[in-house]
Amino acid sequence: MNDLNGFDKKRNIGKTIRLAFPVFLLAVSVSLVFGDDWNKGNEEKWNAAFMETVKTGEKLFHGPELGGNTVQCAMCHPNATNTHPETYPKFQKQIGKVSTLREMINWCIENPLQGKRLAYDDPKMIALEAYILYERRNTPLVPGKH
Numbered sequence: 001m002n003d004l005n006g007f008d009k010k011r012n013i014g015k016t017i018r019l020a021f022p023v024f025l026l027a028v029s030v031s032l033v034f035g036d037d038w039n040k041g042n043e044e045k046w047n048a049a050f051m052e053t054v055k056t057g058e059k060l061f062h063g064p065e066l067g068g069n070t071v072q073c074a075m076c077h078p079n080a081t082n083t084h085p086e087t088y089p090k091f092q093k094q095i096g097k098v099s100t101l102r103e104m105i106n107w108c109i110e111n112p113l114q115g116k117r118l119a120y121d122d123p124k125m126i127a128l129e130a131y132i133l134y135e136r137r138n139t140p141l142v143p144g145k146h
Contacts, residue, residue, distance in 0.1 A: 057127035067109070080131065083136060087141070
């Protein structure tokens with residue numbers, strides 16, 4: 001009887017391997033076709049592209065381009081202070097609902113700056129978000145303040 005159980009276990013393991021192996025091959029193939037080719041050169045290229053986006057966001061944040069008046073983001077938020085991007089999504093009293101950082105950026109553009117809202121996929125929106133997140137990196141949360 002023990003030999004029969006051992007035979008059944010080996011047969012089940014073999015069947016499992018035969019069923020799982022094609023799935024494994026498919027997963028490896030997909031990752032090779034669609035996965036990013038990480039290497040030091042690519043990492044440097046990607047970081048350079050990100051930092052270029054951050055610089056664009058910094059110019060927008062400190063410049064007059066977004067508004068219809070003379071107000072700039074940096075007048076209320078020098079160096080992106082009190083933006084707290086790490087706390088979004090959250091309830092925003094000004095908007096009256098749980099909002100994303102991009103919704104709050106648009107609220108600021110439309111209200112204090114009296115400008116026109118940006119599409120969420122607009123390169124300017126992405127640059128502003130990148131600048132705010134970069135500028136506020138490693139900033140500790142203060143309990144009760146955010």
